[in-house]
Amino acid sequence: MAIGGKCQRSALTVSSNHLETSQPMQSTLSTTSRAPTVSAETPITSPGLAQSSVASTTPAKRGCGKSRRVIFAKVQGNVRMHAPFGTSTWAKVSNSIKEYIRERVLERSRINTTNRAKLKVHHTGGSRPFVWHRKKLQDPEIGTPTAADLYSKTHHKKNGEGWVSDVARENYEKMVEIQSQSTTESGAPKDIDIFTQVLGTRSDYVRGLGRSMKPIAASSSTMSIQRDSELVRELEAAKATIEELKSRQSEYDNLKNQQVQMQEAQRQIQEQLQLLKAQFAQRDS
CATH class of the missing domain: 1.20.5 (Single alpha-helices involved in coiled-coils or other helix-helix interfaces)
Structure with a gap:
């Protein structure tokens, strides 16, 4: 703990032949030019990755924040995946293998950046699952939010300037239209059906609801x-x-x-x- 109650953590930086730490952090992290890494004394036995596997577009912040811990956990996870079998500490890894691991981590970073750029609509829900946002929107009087309400919450800019894109707004309008439709036999369509009709389907999860919801066969x-x-x-x-x-x-x-x-x-x-x-x-x- 530094003087004045401010907490500082070591910044994750990279050199050409090995990975090291420096104190304190002086610049934000960039996945295209520099790779975050661990020190030679860091054991390669870190906890699992954060629940979100999508690379965050938010730059690393100074001080002690959740973003720093998430980045560090992701880097340690990549190192553990590529490190030789039986290796317990970073100091026991040879420089040639360190360079190989560094290139693999950078390649994964470039792939994640490319995949992120292919997304047509970006959400503002962060790393938290959609189920968490849905539960947070629940009201004792109104009850569970509708599919359109959840989509609106997670696809509006946080600064209040409107939708993240025109495509997101069009998707919301389609959801509202489907929700307004009802039949005497089945009643109003379910949220899974609405998201499936508007956003499409995938075999392992429902777009807009996350992996906790499976498509109905x-x-x-x-x-x-x-x-x-x-x-x-x-x-x-x-x-x-x-x-x-x-x-x-x-x-x-x-x-x-x-x-x-x-x-x-x-x-x-x-x-x-x-x-x-x-x-x-x-x-x-």
């Missing part, structure tokens, strides 16, 4: 087909993960062999130098 046969397809995708993902781990292990073994060869070459050079020194000493005597 039309029949038991459809549910069975979706379940089988999900199992196939999970199996393919597991196979891809295994192949990735094998590839990483192979690369690590190659680097280890190169390191052993370099050490052997250095040992031979040292022996030759000692032999030359002994020969010169005999001549002088």
Whole structure:
């Protein structure tokens, strides 16, 4: 704790050959030019990542804030994913492997930035899930907010200047129109149906409601087909993960062999130098 009650944390910075920390933070974090990293004394046993896997567009803030902890957790997660097996501390990782990990982290950052740029509509809900925002909007008198209310809350600019985009406004108007429609048989459409009709569908979650809400299948046969397809995708993902781990292990073994060869070459050079020194000493005597 610094004088005056202000708390400072170490800033995450990167060098060309290794990752280090500096005190205190002097500039904001940029995923395109500099990579946040951990110090040599930091154990590679951090807690899990934050619940949001989407890269935040908000720059890192000074002081002790949630953004700093989220960034640090994401970086440690990436380091743990690419570090050699059995490594407990950053100091035990060779410089060549550190550089390899650094490039992988930067590549993931570039991919996340590209994916973020492809989004047609950005929300202002932050890293909190949509279910949390929906619960916060609940009123004892009115009850649970409608789909349009939730969409409006998470797609309006925080400074009060209106919608985040014209597409978001058009989506809201479509939701209001669907909500106003009702039939004597089924009543008003459900929120899942509204979000599905306006925003489209995905197999693993409902757009606008997050992964806590699953799309409703039309029949038991459809549910069975979706379940089988999900199992196939999970199996393919597991196979891809295994192949990735094998590839990483192979690369690590190659680097280890190169390191052993370099050490052997250095040992031979040292022996030759000692032999030359002994020969010169005999001549002088």
